[in-house]
Ligand SMILES: Nc1ncnc2c1ncn2[C@@H]1O[C@H](COP(=O)(O)OP(=O)(O)O)[C@@H](O)[C@H]1O
């Protein structure tokens with residue numbers, strides 16, 4: 001599969017965000033995400049990573065600049081348009097609803113008939129390794145399993161663009177590395193576009209084709225590093241010399257970013 | 266040797282038994298001391314009747330008390346149902362419109378803080394049917410927790426879930442049914458516990474004010490009459506019936522809340538470690 005088709009799934013053009021409270025979260029940012037790409041936003045906490053994702057998701061409007069989805073305005077998204085899904089830092093499941101109902105929510109909201117929706121839910125749960133947990137309640141699942149359910153809910157609509165906001169940040173290291181590997185497996189199979197947010201250098205190197213390093217608040221794009229390594233990436237890659245080299249390159253970028261934090265706060 | 270599992274189970278059983286046995290023990294102790302003191306000091310029954318005398322009154326006057334209980338219960342349940350119905354309706358309106366809440370909530374508060382004893386005579390004059398008047402009085406007492414708790418609950422939606430709904434472009438009806446109503450459930454059931462007791466209190470207070478005798482003689486009337494006639498054993502007996510009714514209402518609400526929330530809400534989880 002060639003990476004050459006440079007079609008922008010989402011393009012931010014001089015996009016800035018100042019919250020009504022007066023917080024300047026994001027200085028003008030220009031960024032294009034190509035079809036099928038795995039891009040990671042890496043930066044210190046509070047630098048506006050979630051803000052960028054929320055802007056891309058259409059959950060917030062930019063103060064300045066323009067965002068284009070597949071070359072069009074927000075109307076490109078939604079019922080008849082391209083599908084976008086988001087995974088948040090916490091699993092955000094409805095505690096009163098069983099896992100299957102939680103995963104079915106996007107389909108229910110889109111008015112998909114029940115039998116078709118239930119088939120899709122089963123497939124999606126199987127994909128994330130939660131087959132058989134359809135009728136469990138979220139509280140009966142571990143943190144990692146709740147996150148899997150959250151990913152199943154995001155994938156159930158077969159999204160073209162998947163936004164992930166530090167999805168594994170609250171999990172333990174072992175669970176996180178396993179979910180990272182599984183996520184890469186899903187991405188390799190289906191080739192949706194991913195914009196991933198993390199503050200872990202190692203996670204960024206392991207997952208991404210491209211890492212965008214952000215400065216401390218107000219967020220700006222400082223640096224862009226291409227992780228030119230073949231997929232599938234295995235556990236051996238994690239302990240390879242090249243992995244460390246990439247991590248060091250990002251580390252120096254981040255040091256620069258956090259030095260600016262030091263000045264500010 | 267006993268397996269740790271069995272030990273744990275036994276500890277749980279002991280705790281369950283203690284939870285019932287301890288308060289019952291306290292009651293028995295109080296009753297015995299009470300009986301002994303009344304007997305020892307030979308107190309007249311029109312001042313402090315002994316527990317045995319009260320029990321006797323309870324049995325002898327049961328027909329009368331039962332009839333009065335039904336009257337009071339009818340007012341209580343009518344008021345409770347009305348409070349839940351109207352209160353929930355108002356809460357939905359408040360939750361849908363900030364404007365409506367801002368303009369009307371102060372009046373709900375005024376309704377709440379005005380003593381019902383002061384308002385009841387007016388309502389009894391205005392409403393011809395005494396029973397309906399009494400139900401209205403009790404409703405005023407019981408409705409506030411339903412309004413304020415349910416409104417709060419309908420607003421207490423996890424912002425993450427709200428974002429999710431917006432991401433998938435859910436309409437406001439969808440948000441209401443799929444998100445707001447379930448989020449409000451724990452608050453609503455909390456309100457039921459308070460409100461059921463308030464409905465009973467409201468019914469009794471309203472009966473006191475109305476002083477209805479004859480056919481519509483509720484428990485409050487019996488207490489009032491027994492007091493006037495210095496029939497203190499019957500007064501106590503009526504009081505006991507009233508208290509037990511309140512406790513039964515409360516327990517019913519606890520059970521209802523448990524049945525509705527046990528699958529997911531922290532307050533009703535039966536912790537089970539395996
Ligand atoms: N809804 C909001 N209103 C006001 N300020 C906000 C809001 N969301 C985020 N911020 C502020 O904007 C800055 C960037 O936040 P965020 O995008 O969440 O950073 P990150 O995800 O990189 O940690 C922070 O200083 C945060 O306090």
Ligand SMILES: [Mg+2]
Nearest residue numbers: 049050165166
């Ligand atoms: Mg964030």
